[in-house]
Amino acid sequence: MKTGQAVIAGGQRLLHKAATMGSENFIQPRHAQYNYAALFELAGCGVKAIQKDMVPPGESSAEILRAHAGVKQVPSAKIELFVKNHFLGPELCKELIRLIDLDRRPSTVADYNGDAAFRTSETCDLSADLPAVRELERLLLDFTGIDPKHGEPIQGQRYEIGQEFKQHTDWFNPDGADWDKFCGVAGQRTWTFMVYLNDVEAGGATRFKRIDKKIMPERGKIVGWNNRNPDGSGNVATLHHAMKVRKGVKYVITKWYREKPWGWAE
Numbered sequence: 001m002k003t004g005q006a007v008i009a010g011g012q013r014l015l016h017k018a019a020t021m022g023s024e025n026f027i028q029p030r031h032a033q034y035n036y037a038a039l040f041e042l043a044g045c046g047v048k049a050i051q052k053d054m055v056p057p058g059e060s061s062a063e064i065l066r067a068h069a070g071v072k073q074v075p076s077a078k079i080e081l082f083v084k085n086h087f088l089g090p091e092l093c094k095e096l097i098r099l100i101d102l103d104r105r106p107s108t109v110a111d112y113n114g115d116a117a118f119r120t121s122e123t124c125d126l127s128a129d130l131p132a133v134r135e136l137e138r139l140l141l142d143f144t145g146i147d148p149k150h151g152e153p154i155q156g157q158r159y160e161i162g163q164e165f166k167q168h169t170d171w172f173n174p175d176g177a178d179w180d181k182f183c184g185v186a187g188q189r190t191w192t193f194m195v196y197l198n199d200v201e202a203g204g205a206t207r208f209k210r211i212d213k214k215i216m217p218e219r220g221k222i223v224g225w226n227n228r229n230p231d232g233s234g235n236v237a238t239l240h241h242a243m244k245v246r247k248g249v250k251y252v253i254t255k256w257y258r259e260k261p262w263g264w265a266e
């Protein structure tokens, strides 16, 4: 039974359960170039000390997120899911869209499940050297309270009409064949944060079917969720589907965090 698919920064994905190995398990070279030195500097400034003291470094928490004005927690006992409108201003959204358009490639699959239409978007790996990306990292640090060392490099995705990313999870299956490769260094994904960069004329919602919740894309809106159950196992209620865009184009930012500082098993 296929329950979902995790996505690795750089466009790699791991199918859960009955996954078959594909031939695209490679590391995007630009991962190595992500400017962590600059991000580590961020960790020393800008974030409220109380946030850093409250939780382990790879973690956010309901308390940290709720401390920001305008944050709404989706009422559900099954998932910790938060939404805030106007997280990013229009100018930063516009600049990030420009950057995504400069360097897009088809979103790829590491572990092909036989469905060539499983993820049909395009992806851009955004360099932390870019001022817009640094500003985004700063805002994410302030919002999430998560040490940037635990973050995977930021990605942008672009969906045209008809493009989607079928139902998947962002967490990895500890029993999966590729656990060591994808999680051996940095561990499990902890939190996902996603920012919509534009309004979409029709379609393009992010649907959490297990909790009957659809989040509509709106420029600057951030969505974040904890990928795990309280015991640390992957939470199936985080299954989500980037639904087909029906009219217009959709741009999003995706940011995943790990239990341990980001690193990659070669």
Ligand SMILES: O=C(O)CCC(=O)C(=O)O
Pocket: 007, 157, 165, 170, 194, 204, 205, 206, 240, 241, 242, 243, 252, 254
């Ligand atoms: O674009 C969306 O709405 C969701 C994106 C997503 O699920 C992902 O990239 O993992």
